[in-house]
Amino acid sequence: MVETADILVEWREHIHPRHGGAPGPAVVMDEDAARRAREWERTARPIVEEMLEHERTPADLAAATRAWLDGKPDPVGAAATATVVAKYRDEADGAESAAFLDAWVLDHGLAFAACAVTEASSIALGPAPEPVRPSADGVIRMVAYTYADGPPKGWRGEIRRTTAATARFTMGHWIAEDQVVKRLRTLLAAAPEAEYQEVVARIAAHRDDVPKRSTASYLIPTETAWTDETLDDWSGLSVLDHEHLLASLSTAAHASRIGWIPVSPAVIGTLLDGLGADALTLFSRAIGYDYMDAGTDETHPVILKAVLEIADEAVFPVLLDHMGEKRVLAALHEAVRRYPDHALRALAPLVGQGTTKGLQAAGLVLELRPADHSTPDCDDLPAVLRGKPTRSAKVDWVDPALLPQILTRTRDRALPADATRRLLTLLAKKSPGPAEAAAIAEVRAFCDRHSLAEFSWAVFQRWHAFGGPTRHNWALAQLGLIGDDTTVRRLSPLMKHWPGEGRAGRATAALEVLARIGSDVALTHLFELTRGGRYKGLKAKAAQKIDEIAAARGITPDALADRAVPDFGLDARGTLVLDYGPRQFTVTFNEQLAPLVVEPNGKVRKSAPKPGPKDDPALAAAAHALFTGLKKDLRTIADQEIKRLENAMTTRRTWTPDDFHALFVTHPLMGHIVRRLVWITDGGTAFRIAEDRTYADVNDDPFTPEGRIGIAHPIVLDDLDAWVELFADYEILQPFEQLGRPVYRLTDDERSARRLTRCEGLTLSYGKAKGHSQGRWESLHANGEFSGSWLSRRDPAGLHVVANLTPGLYYYMYGEGEDQEISILWAGPSPANVPQDSVPLGQVDPVTMSEVIHDLSRSAT
Secondary structure: OOOOOOOOHHHOOOOOOOOOOOOOOOOOOOHHHHHHHHHHHHHHHHHHHHHHOOOOOOHHHHHHHHHHHOOOOOHHHHHHHHHHHHHHOHHHOHHHHHHHHHHHHHHHOHHHHHHHHHHHOOEEEOOOOOOOOOOOOOOOOOOOOOOOOOOOOOOOOOEEEOOOOOHHHOOHHHHHOHHHHHHHHHHHHHOOHHHHHHHHHHHHOOOOOHHHHHHHHHHOOOOHHHHHHHHHOHHHOOOOOHHHHHOOOOOHHHHOOOOOOOOOHHHHHHHHHHHHHHHHHHHHHHHOOHHHHOOOOOHHHHHHHHHHOOOOOOHHHHHHHOOOOOOHHHHHHHHHHHOHHHHHHHHHHHHHHOOHHHHHHHHHHHHHOOOOOOOOEOOOOOHHHOOOOOOOOOOOOOOHHHOOOOEEOOOOOEOOHHHHHHHHHHHOOOOOOHHHHHHHHHHHHHEOHHHHHHHHHHHHHHHHHOOOOHHHOHHHHOHHHHOOHHHHHHHHHHHHHHHHHOOHHHHHHHHHHHHHHOOHHHHHHHHHHHHOOOOHHHHHHHHHHHHHHHHHHOOOHHHHHHHOOOOOOOOOOOOEEEEOOOOEEEEEEOOOOOEEEEOOOOOEEOOOOOOOOOOOHHHHHHHHHHHHHHHHHHHHHHHHHHHHHHHHHHOOOEEOHHHHHHHHHOOOOOHHHHOOOOEEEOOOOEEEEOOOOOEEOOOOOEOOOOOOEEEOOHHHOOOHHHHHHHHHHOOOOOOOOOOOOOOOOOOHHHHHOOOOOOOOOOEEOHHHHHHHHOOOOEOEOOOOOEOOOEEEEEOOOOOEEEEEEEOOOOOOOOOOOOOEEEEEEEEEOOOOOOOOOOOOHHHOOHHHHHHHHHHHHHHEO
């Protein structure tokens, strides 16, 4: 953090100057004002002496005041006398009382004046106020006195000190005028060091109560411990106010104890002078004040001007946090222009965060760290990229010089700037038709796909650096035209958070980007969005997009998911070789699809080794990056695919032999899972897939499946124990609970019954019941409306097993709620609040019924 910051010249006449800080306006003492103050004292002497004689005037205060009246330089007496004059001499009211400061400085010096002003903050006149209490009848009665021949002697009361209880009734408010306390502080700020230190020493002896301590901390802000004491007890702000307290701040610790700040050149300039970059915490809060949204406000520019005077890295996160506020975007770009080195150090670490702020930072870094444009221009361009580009406001904000070059297929040439601008114009088309689609396809065929995608992402980053204006939404849409799987991996984490940032529309548009890219990785991430994430709207729209894609291909969403699993470049054996040059490593996978690295000596590692000095620099770096990307992708895909297969088992989904072989057995990635499961034909014969991808039955004899094939639920395995023993012998670990899964069979009586009493009376916590309603169970009517009175699970034939709940779930209620008791469990053609057209439970698919009992028994409290 910097200790100080520049103060705008036009603000310097407004700030509260401090010793060692920015200079304030010159102060010239007024001899005429001092003469008036001396005359007021002489004419008011009878009033002062009368009050001194009052029985409640403390002896020490009376002695100090008499000493002053007798000509001795006593700051306590001077303060008491001036306070009486300020109240009882009309011409000395308000700002006119500043004349006393002129007199004190001219007659006795700066240190005396500082002590007198400090003492004046604690002087009160008249009797201490008492709480008003109602009479016995509850009425508060006020009494006023008038005197025909004038008031009696002593009617004004005493001169006294304030107490904590009566601090608000002090008479020292006259010193709070800018012409008194602020002018005195300006004098102290300009004082030579020796004189200033004398003032500090003298004023320290006058800090014996809370109001005086507050005044002293304002006059001498360099004594940070004094400000600490004022912040510990705010009751001292009975004479000075919040602005004076803010002018006392000098450290980050002081700033951390402040909430609201007024916004004016005086306050903001003073905070900037006293705190430097430590004022950013307060400024950041002020940028977000509600009144900043007013179209005519003058406050927002004040804050942003102050922020721009701070040459510190901390400025940039503050401005990024308020990117959506009025005028902040322009201030951010101005800060980058003024302080490029600070900006680069602050923004570069944010670039890889995978957040909207990271995108904004990356877009700004592009103008600070120019891209490599060393590849020569290509002369032989396709027709669509030839010619001079047209100027357009839609694309003029994108400067190709700041973006990475787009290389040709051979990677030895790059698109010239004009060709790049023509491409930008093509990408910015609002509704590209067949001609534009054909042109973009020609560009994709001509250019290196990776450099094209990197350029595309850089355009997207620059768009965010300008706040992501909706009039340039094409910067998001173009990712779907020339982006690749890397684009998908970068975009998916961002769009999950956008609804919570008020960018639901942007998240929906990003779904279209994934759909347009259309690769296996893109589809996998689309499927992942339907299952994970906090925002129901985004999940529903992702599911709708999946349905649209599946319908366009003439298949079901489940069949689309089967075909959308990427192979990640694995070879036919499902492995990947990492080539470091002199060293090679083989990547394989465990039962959870976690990648494992096998060294040449057979040692297994969980991650790829870092490139060493003997490795080929280019090969090793590329191989290490390849493994890192693979591991990241599998975090998204592995759990998703394993759950999908488990769901296929519990729903009795099946495949044709050809689809089974193509989608699972020979798939480089899925093959690692399917070899760890027991499969079954629709004829009831179970088998497994051997390491060599042949099929074998429970006796390990070769087997050729016929008919449709599914994942065997243990309830349908007559030879379950033999399969358990076989998998144990081969030490095969399963990706999910299959052979060891609990099995629940209905008794003969239960098969003929229409209610399952063994589950009735079970109690589920609210969270468990709510979780079931959002998982494999349903709680929606046919029209899509939520029903909290039941949970339903459908079997392959369309029958519903229904668990009626008491007291019921609530659609908008999350977290903790009332426990849910299963009042009735029955089966029928559709769910309802009470059993309707129920059927004997034996008609329900045994796998579905087993899973129902399994879920409810496991979830019951």
